[in-house]
Amino acid sequence: MVEETNANSLQDRERQLALTTVAIRNSFSANPADAFLWLLFYSAQTATNGFQAEYLSYVERSYQLGPREGWIALRRNRMALAMFPFASESLRDMIVSEFVGLVDAGLIEDAASNLTGVGWPYKDLLLASLETADIVSREAFAKRLVKDGVKVPVPGVQTNERPW
Incomplete structure (x- = not known):
């Protein structure tokens, strides 16, 4: 409303x-x-x-x-990352797990936006957590970030610096 x-x-x-x-x-x-x-x-x-x-x-x-409702996660993860420093450890674990779930589910655009936006201060933690995500999803996520000009290490993914 x-x-x-x-x-x-x-x-x-x-x-x-x-x-x-x-x-x-x-x-x-x-x-x-x-x-x-x-x-x-x-x-x-x-x-x-x-x-x-x-x-x-x-x-x-x-x-x-x-915990696994994708349409809610799209909104919730962004909101939760915004208040991440104030969250308890258990809530932080849920937020990070949801971020991994977004990548693993192929919701790459939203995950990339969350990482490069409100999640940027926690990028090291968020990226390290992707180790458990499916390799195909991690590769798609890394490609999206490179396309956006963001050069960060995604676990298990080698990025080709040359765009051609």
Whole structure:
């Protein structure tokens, strides 16, 4: 709801955030085990009140309820990498594992964007974690990064520096 609104004023946006939060809370009564709802709740709370460490439990709940839901992972991984320094070790493990899952599932564009964007400060950890990913996926990921002009070592992949 918030993403779709074209609020012209801060008051309109705040009203829309409040309505969204109420809608999410109501949805929890029907489906408290929905991983996407927990992610949206984190997003709404952060947008309303600013980042607070206690909100990380909502992201962790999302991972617990839907650890391998690709369509959620596309959004969640980017959001989770943005708050990575504040995450517990167990949540960090879930975030890194999800990143590997994106590469392994062939969601190369999103994984590359996450690495070169919000994940850049953690690139060494994220790249090292790819050792467990399928070699074909790692090669595709490395090629995508080279195409974008990003020269980083992807485990087990030799990159050809010559573009021809």
